[in-house]
Amino acid sequence: MTVEPISFDLLRVGHCTHPECVAMRGGRFKSIEFPALVGLLRHPALGYVLYDTGYSRHFWEATRTFPECLYRMITPPALPPEEELIHQLEQRNIRPDQIGSIIISHFHADHVAGLRDFPQARFIATRDEFREMRGKGRVARLRGAFLTKLLPDDFESRVSWAEDQPVVDPGLAGFGEAHDLAGDASLLGIPLPGHARSQLGLLFRSGETRKFLIGDACWQVEALERRKLPSRVTKLLFADNRRYAETFFRLADLHRSDPSVTIIPSHCATTWKRHGNSRQVVHA
Numbered sequence: 001m002t003v004e005p006i007s008f009d010l011l012r013v014g015h016c017t018h019p020e021c022v023a024m025r026g027g028r029f030k031s032i033e034f035p036a037l038v039g040l041l042r043h044p045a046l047g048y049v050l051y052d053t054g055y056s057r058h059f060w061e062a063t064r065t066f067p068e069c070l071y072r073m074i075t076p077p078a079l080p081p082e083e084e085l086i087h088q089l090e091q092r093n094i095r096p097d098q099i100g101s102i103i104i105s106h107f108h109a110d111h112v113a114g115l116r117d118f119p120q121a122r123f124i125a126t127r128d129e130f131r132e133m134r135g136k137g138r139v140a141r142l143r144g145a146f147l148t149k150l151l152p153d154d155f156e157s158r159v160s161w162a163e164d165q166p167v168v169d170p171g172l173a174g175f176g177e178a179h180d181l182a183g184d185a186s187l188l189g190i191p192l193p194g195h196a197r198s199q200l201g202l203l204f205r206s207g208e209t210r211k212f213l214i215g216d217a218c219w220q221v222e223a224l225e226r227r228k229l230p231s232r233v234t235k236l237l238f239a240d241n242r243r244y245a246e247t248f249f250r251l252a253d254l255h256r257s258d259p260s261v262t263i264i265p266s267h268c269a270t271t272w273k274r275h276g277n278s279r280q281v282v283h284a
Ligand SMILES: [Zn+2]
Pocket: 106, 108, 195, 216
């Protein structure tokens, strides 16, 4: 592990709305907000690194035509101007061209909608998930929540595949293998399959604790605490339900056995309340 600290800030970049019982069996029918959370790291060697991008104006452009417009009709999102990622970075004195790397959890539109705003960034993603998206026709891609218009035209020349990075032991109960994304074991990509065919979590030490950003491997920390899987309706959305449940319960076991690891799902309102910070400034 690197001796220099990694600073971490959790940003909220828009949200969508669903009944709570969709995200967690036994939850309320009441509609609740699911924020789109983005990790902003300052790494001693790599500089500024993002984990996903949340929503952006590109999402609305990419869903203007049929059939893509069905996406925003089914899961209507909102992005207040003050939550736009570019704006929040500006508030922290960070220009878009200072974002050196973007680690992509998976290619669902609410995680990659802002990629076009960072022309200098290198991307890290899983080849497996990219191939899954590319292999589908237009309608099947939409069913899978993929909007390929969101990817920069030169995406493939700027991406490194997580699978090609050295495999190391992350020292994390229940998770035996990680990809060493920075070459010094400071940023570890953890495979979290199920929600998407291949999903990349991110584990790193920041201050006294380790942070584990888990994308959509679970939607709410309450679900992990109560060991409640999402509604059966979501089986239609997930790439592999058996693997989703395996990943979910490994995370639930980790959450219970090692409170020193902070698990951060991408859409958890409770996590946002506990760890989010829309005002803190990460100085350049
Ligand atoms: Zn997703």
